[in-house]
Amino acid sequence: MFQRLVDDIQTRAGxxxxxxxxxxxxxxxxxIAAGFLVAAAFIFVLQREGAVVAxxxxxxxxxxxxxxxxxxxxxxxxxxxxxLERAAKEAAKSAKSAASTIFSDPAVLAxxxxxxxxxxxxxxxxxxxxxxxxxxxFASQRNRVDxxxxx
Numbered sequence: 637m638f639q640r641l642v643d644d645i646q647t648r649a650g651x652x653x654x655x656x657x658x659x660x661x662x663x664x665x666x667x668i669a670a671g672f673l674v675a676a677a678f679i680f681v682l683q684r685e686g687a688v689v690a691x692x693x694x695x696x697x698x699x700x701x702x703x704x705x706x707x708x709x710x711x712x713x714x715x716x717x718x719x720l721e722r723a724a725k726e727a728a729k730s731a732k733s734a735a736s737t738i739f740s741d742p743a744v745l746a747x748x749x750x751x752x753x754x755x756x757x758x759x760x761x762x763x764x765x766x767x768x769x770x771x772x773x774f775a776s777q778r779n780r781v782d783x784x785x786x787x
Contacts, residue, residue, distance in 0.1 A: 674694065681690040752760050 674697075677697075678690050678694055681693050685693075755763070
């Protein structure tokens with residue numbers, strides 16, 4: 637169970653690193669190309685209309701680009717929020733079914749009985765109490781992280 641989780645995290649991290657480096661190269665190339673295009677457009681407008689109009693046109697163009705980027709950011713943020721909510725619901729469902737499957741397995745029950753025999757009932761009760769407290773703290777921290785932040 638934990639190995640699958642670790643493998644999943646490793647796979648996602650590898651994909652994220654590859655995509656990030658590719659995106660970084662694309663951003664650098666686009667930045668250079670955009671710089672040349674902006675300079676050419678500015679010089680064209682400067683020669684035809686004058687310095688003030690060229691500056692106003694460049695400012696308006698960048699304002700429109702910034703507004704489009706802000707709209708795209710808001711849409712993506714909303715989509716990610718909904719995706720995380722769906723993933724949390726699915727994870728809660730699968731966690732409940734995984735826990736019921738684990739505790740219904742006879743091998744797990746036999747292992748638990750062997751553990752109680754080895755450690756002893758008198759020593760096992762405090763260990764279970766400490767484990768319950770740790771589980772409660774973990775669950776409260778997880779609920780705190782899963783709760784959506786008011787922004």
